[in-house]
Amino acid sequence: MSAIPKKMSVGMGLGLLGGIVAMAALAYSWDGSLDAINNVAFNLLVATMFFATAGAFAKTAPIAGKSIAVIAGVCVAVTLVSMFYGSTFLWVQIFLLAIGVVNVALAACPTVVRYGDSRKAV
Numbered sequence: 001m002s003a004i005p006k007k008m009s010v011g012m013g014l015g016l017l018g019g020i021v022a023m024a025a026l027a028y029s030w031d032g033s034l035d036a037i038n039n040v041a042f043n044l045l046v047a048t049m050f051f052a053t054a055g056a057f058a059k060t061a062p063i064a065g066k067s068i069a070v071i072a073g074v075c076v077a078v079t080l081v082s083m084f085y086g087s088t089f090l091w092v093q094i095f096l097l098a099i100g101v102v103n104v105a106l107a108a109c110p111t112v113v114r115y116g117d118s119r120k121a122v
Contacts, residue, residue: 005115008057011068011106015054018075018099022047025088042087046096049075053103057112065116069107076100 026043030036053075055061056068063071079100083093106112 004059005111007106007112011103012054012057014099015050018050018096019047025092039087042082046082049078065113068116072103072107
């Protein structure tokens, strides 16, 4: 097995950053009432998808190389749905969307796909 590409580490770091920002948005959106549950749920879903993306970029994740791009793409789609719903500030959603797009671009790189395929469980 070859050394982990830098793009994998960058993608994992960006996924973790996106998850942390989404968790902060979740905490901000909770106001103690039942009306806030939809906003909290959307922010929790976005945070979960960013953490899943970070896990897909991890050194020991046993998934195929193209699956990393699929997970990152689903993360972008969930962020877009959350943005259209208006679950938190627009500038936070734009920041998360930018992180997601960069993760999709990193996941589509041939070196990341090759590395992902080389560590896939047989």
